[in-house]
Amino acid sequence: MDHGLSVKTFRYGGIHPPYYKGSTAAKPIVSSTIPKEIYIPLSQHIGVPSKPIVKAGEHVKTGQKIGEAVANATSASIHSSVTGKVIAIGNRPHFTGFDMPCIVIRPDPVQEDVTFTGYPDFVRLSPDEIRGIVREAGIVGMGGATFPTHLKLSPPGDKTIESIIINGCECEPFLSCDHRSMVERPRDIITGIRIILHTLKARRAYIGIEINKMDALETVRGAISHESAMTVIPLSVKYPEGGEKQLIQAILDREVPLRKLPWEVGVLVFNIQTTIAIADAVVKGRPLFERVVTLSGPLLKNTQNLRVRIGTPIRHLIDQCGGFKEDPEKYIHAGHMRYDTKVLRLVFKGEFAKVIMGGPMTGFAQPNLFAPVVKGTSGVLAFPESMIPTETTRPCLKCGKCNSACPMLLMPSLMGVYVEQRKIGAAADCGILDCIECGCCAYVCPAHRPLIQLMRIGKGRILSRRKA
Ligand code: SF4
Numbered sequence: 345m346d347h348g349l350s351v352k353t354f355r356y357g358g359i360h361p362p363y364y365k366g367s368t369a370a371k372p373i374v375s376s377t378i379p380k381e382i383y384i385p386l387s388q389h390i391g392v393p394s395k396p397i398v399k400a401g402e403h404v405k406t407g408q409k410i411g412e413a414v415a416n417a418t419s420a421s422i423h424s425s426v427t428g429k430v431i432a433i434g435n436r437p438h439f440t441g442f443d444m445p446c447i448v449i450r451p452d453p454v455q456e457d458v459t460f461t462g463y464p465d466f467v468r469l470s471p472d473e474i475r476g477i478v479r480e481a482g483i484v485g486m487g488g489a490t491f492p493t494h495l496k497l498s499p500p501g502d503k504t505i506e507s508i509i510i511n512g513c514e515c516e517p518f519l520s521c522d523h524r525s526m527v528e529r530p531r532d533i534i535t536g537i538r539i540i541l542h543t544l545k546a547r548r549a550y551i552g553i554e555i556n557k558m559d560a561l562e563t564v565r566g567a568i569s570h571e572s573a574m575t576v577i578p579l580s581v582k583y584p585e586g587g588e589k590q591l592i593q594a595i596l597d598r599e600v601p602l603r604k605l606p607w608e609v610g611v612l613v614f615n616i617q618t619t620i621a622i623a624d625a626v627v628k629g630r631p632l633f634e635r636v637v638t639l640s641g642p643l644l645k646n647t648q649n650l651r652v653r654i655g656t657p658i659r660h661l662i663d664q665c666g667g668f669k670e671d672p673e674k675y676i677h678a679g680h681m682r683y684d685t686k687v688l689r690l691v692f693k694g695e696f697a698k699v700i701m702g703g704p705m706t707g708f709a710q711p712n713l714f715a716p717v718v719k720g721t722s723g724v725l726a727f728p729e730s731m732i733p734t735e736t737t738r739p740c741l742k743c744g745k746c747n748s749a750c751p752m753l754l755m756p757s758l759m760g761v762y763v764e765q766r767k768i769g770a771a772a773d774c775g776i777l778d779c780i781e782c783g784c785c786a787y788v789c790p791a792h793r794p795l796i797q798l799m800r801i802g803k804g805r806i807l808s809r810r811k812a
């Protein structure tokens with residue numbers, strides 16, 4: 345792909361999967377309909393789940409806070425995404441595959457927002473006031489990391505943030521929700537950037553966009569033409585270009601030290617939809633209760649970019665896309681899966697999934713289609729039986745391909761063996777905690793080793809040991 349642009353990229357590893365974005369990249373964002381029931385999980389972010397502040401039987405309005413962030417903890421508030429009646433607070437399906445506590449709301453036929461009070465003249469607000477608004481709005485990293493944004497906007501006092509990077513890469517195949525947001529809401533992205541610069545007292549903003557999204561790149565570049573503090577940086581199409589550390593290396597040629605955060609090198613990275621959510625919260629007073637989600641994959645009848653209320657079950661979105669192309673009953677008879685029950689799965693490069701929430705490289709296979717969209721849901725992807733690879737996992741061939749593909753300069757082949765052998769200390773010594781779970785290693789492995797699952801298992805074991 346040669347656009348005559350000077351493009352940047354990260355230095356180590358990476359892969360070039362086909363990007364499969366053609367079926368949704370040019371489709372404008374449309375609003376999803378409201379389902380019969382909404383399940384809003386108390387845990388949609390990294391850290392401590394929010395505490396419910398409503399009870400079953402109460403009536404709530406769209407945008408009303410229904411769960412409070414836990415004080416002095418990594419936590420985020422949640423808001424009702426509809427007007428309706430709280431019918432239960434209890435366990436419901438969650439994208440992680442477990443049942444988790446949710447606030448269940450039955451929407452009314454007539455929807456009504458709470459009164460939103462925004463601050464269009466945000467430069468009069470102090471950084472702490474803006475952090476407070478962002479906290480109240482329940483904003484978290486919407487690229488999937490789901491780290492509470494008010495905490496990201498609060499670096500330690502001894503750290504100076506010189507620059508911010510807005511992540512417009514959307515480097516995972518199939519996803520186009522950030523792409524469409526850049527094409528359709530460039531002014532809100534600029535407002536969000538101004539608010540972040542003001543809050544952090546940072547001087548410069550770089551917007552990194554892969555060159556397979558030229559319409560977005562040109563739209564944003566045109567919109568910032570009078571913004572002297574902002575620059576669009578064209579990036580090559582390489583996965584995981586949007587990884588925080590990879591993006592900082594590509595754009596600023598700075599290395600974030602192992603196990604450290606970007607503020608160590610004077611930078612913070614924000615996702616496109618998070619940036620828009622900050623603008624909506626500060627300028628319009630709107631909390632985070634909806635987001636754009638890409639519905640794609642060869643099994644879906646009509647692929648779309650939908651503006652979805654948080655808590656909408658993915659089954660409702662699939663129905664809105666006309667359902668599946670193939671009759672799912674077939675899978676019951678084929679013995680691969682039972683529809684809408686625990687074993688709804690297909691293999692896609694190491695993950696068992698038929699329906700994936702998120703991108704195909706880092707997303708979660710869904711065992712239950714009633715799991716709801718959460719703040720970090722970028723996509724819902726559905727794959728047919730024909731995409732189930734038939735290869736079985738073989739022992740490591742010691743080819744070294746996974747090590748060359750790793751953007752974190754790790755040795756997944758060795759760490760995978762250590763995890764299998766339960767040598768967790770040795771896996772930790774190899775740096776498994778620095779794994780960003782990008783899946784590059786699994787993608788290139790000719791032995792079809794489940795490397796990303798092994799990395800997740802190894803990291804989980806180390807962290808639970810430390811907790812204990
Ligand atoms: S999943 Fe982890 S080990 Fe594998 S390539 Fe990515 S960072 Fe490296």
Ligand code: SF4
Pocket residue numbers: 739740741742743744745746747756757760788789790791792793
């Ligand atoms: S790519 Fe697979 S087979 Fe090759 S060294 Fe890595 S784990 Fe072993």
